[in-house]
Amino acid sequence: MKTLLIFHLYFVLMTPASTVDCICPKTECPRHGNCNQCVPYHRDEKGDLPFCLRPLAIKN
Numbered sequence: 001m002k003t004l005l006i007f008h009l010y011f012v013l014m015t016p017a018s019t020v021d022c023i024c025p026k027t028e029c030p031r032h033g034n035c036n037q038c039v040p041y042h043r044d045e046k047g048d049l050p051f052c053l054r055p056l057a058i059k060n
Contacts, residue, residue: 024057 022033031038035050042050049057 022052026051 022035024032026032027032029038031041039053040048042048
């Protein structure tokens with residue numbers, strides 16, 4: 001399952017934000033829909049995972 005999380009994270013970071021449908025409920029967030037900004041923000045600034053990656057982490 002850890003491999004799936006890493007693959008999903010890679011996919012999210014390597015995909016242009018305009019082609020990803022953001023499922024995060026925080027639509028007012030300035031990073032909403034921009035995975036290249038959202039994932040590093042959550043990882044580095046907050047020390048957690050963005051909303052879209054949390055279900056994959058829970059399965060581990």
